[in-house]
Amino acid sequence: MTSLYDADGQALACTVIQAGPCVVTQLRTEEKDGYKAVQLAYGEKKEKNTTKPMLGHFKAAGTTPKRKVVEFKYFAREFELGKTLTIGDVFAEGDFVDVVGKVKGRGFQGVVKRHGFGGVGGQTHGQHNRARHPGSIGACSFPSRVFKGLRMAGRMGGNRVTIQNLRVLKIIPEQNLLVISGSVPGAKESFVIIEK
Incomplete structure (x- = not known):
């Protein structure tokens, strides 16, 4: 450029x-x-x-x-x-x-870089090493699975645009x-x- x-x-x-x-x-x-x-x-x-x-x-x-x-x-x-x-x-x-x-x-990237997540909370109140993690993914005993298409960490880039x-x-x-x-x-x- x-x-x-x-x-x-x-x-x-x-x-x-x-x-x-x-x-x-x-x-x-x-x-x-x-x-x-x-x-x-x-x-x-x-x-x-x-x-x-x-x-x-x-x-x-x-x-x-x-x-x-x-x-x-x-x-x-x-x-x-x-x-x-x-x-x-x-x-x-x-x-x-x-x-x-x-x-x-860009290889395998986390949710903060791949989807723009904000991370989990601050650094205090017992927060240890979860700052850039996705947090809860919402699935409990119902529906007992992860929905397809849920934004998670994974391969990023390399696609046709x-x-x-x-x-x-x-x-x-x-x-x-x-x-x-x-x-x-x-x-x-x-x-x-x-x-x-």
Whole structure:
């Protein structure tokens, strides 16, 4: 992340994303596949690390093996197989986009960090080591079980999240860089999907 200044001198928090070049590796059609979509591939990958079916798939598109392959529905324009898309072909400054990514995994966390619980009481009156614990979970002789979905400690993060309506502040076409307002899910160098 970094920041930009707008015309009024206001600092805007933003994220820089390298979004291309992407290659069209497959065109889905209503007749053959039952739906219409464009498959795009991004990032170089060694041939020795690519499976033979995927090598054939990329060869049919006339391109080298790629690291990430994603399908996009509802494209307004037509594309041809093997065509390389740059950032200027898809995005413009001022566009609003949705960014899909995988949140950083945070491992096994307690209820205070995972769900925002306040902990159990203060430190006095015999309170010993229960400060960040969940407290009573409410089940006694009836219903004699714990209800599904009860907020407890557990694995946190590592799930797919969509951040909606982020504005494209700036485009740097020479390096295929997209400067988007706000933050996006995922760690540095991770893949995100940008939907218009």
